[in-house]
């Protein structure tokens with residue numbers, strides 16, 4: 001049974017290997033002593049008696065760093081399948097569009113800002129003032145935009161060549177409300193969050209925008225072009241309605257993305 005929760009707060013603990021792990025503190029009127037648990041879905045949760053001072057909680061959790069590291073190692077194999085709780089820094093995520101899995105490490109350094117860099121295949125290091133969760137999310141969003149800027153334009157060019165229509169220019173953005181757009185000038189813009197979607201949906205979005213080069217509307221002519229280039233266009237279009245749910249909270253800027 002879950003303990004009656006009076007209030008929740010967040011803390012951060014450094015593990016022996018240098019990783020910084022966020023945890024949730026639940027103050028409970030029923031708890032007589034502190035309890036730690038690590039769940040695949042909720043991450044590290046510390047339940048403590050209501051009224052216990054935050055410094056005391058931090059001390060308790062720091063004393064359990066080895067235990068936490070061992071529990072987290074057990075979850076390493078499954079954690080990337082599950083979205084972290086809202087407000088936490090992601091420890092891992094998948095990019096189905098590219099068939100890639102990424103682990104994220106956080107390193108506190110003296111910088112006042114936060115940056116993110118790829119230091120080895122499959123690993124991103126977020127460094128700087130990493131106790132600022134929102135700054136970590138922003139750094140990861142900038143990383144995502146850079147990654148998409150490398151991956152999506154060549155892909156769009158290949159699809160455009162298959163379709164026989166070429167955009168005049170390609171740009172990758174982190175739009176709040178659109179998966180993609182096509183300007184009257186012939187420039188196609190794609191959302192970097194497409195990387196969280198399965199490949200067939202990314203291709204559908206590309207085909208959709210390429211068809212806007214021919215028809216700047218959603219008329220019957222437009223859909224005829226789309227269906228001619230993607231035989232599952234209607235099914236894909238239907239799946240796009242909920243596709244924003246595939247985007248983890250840290251990457252999300254606004255909800256509900258259109259075409």
Ligand SMILES: [Zn+2]
Pocket residue numbers: 208212217218259
């Ligand atoms: Zn459209």
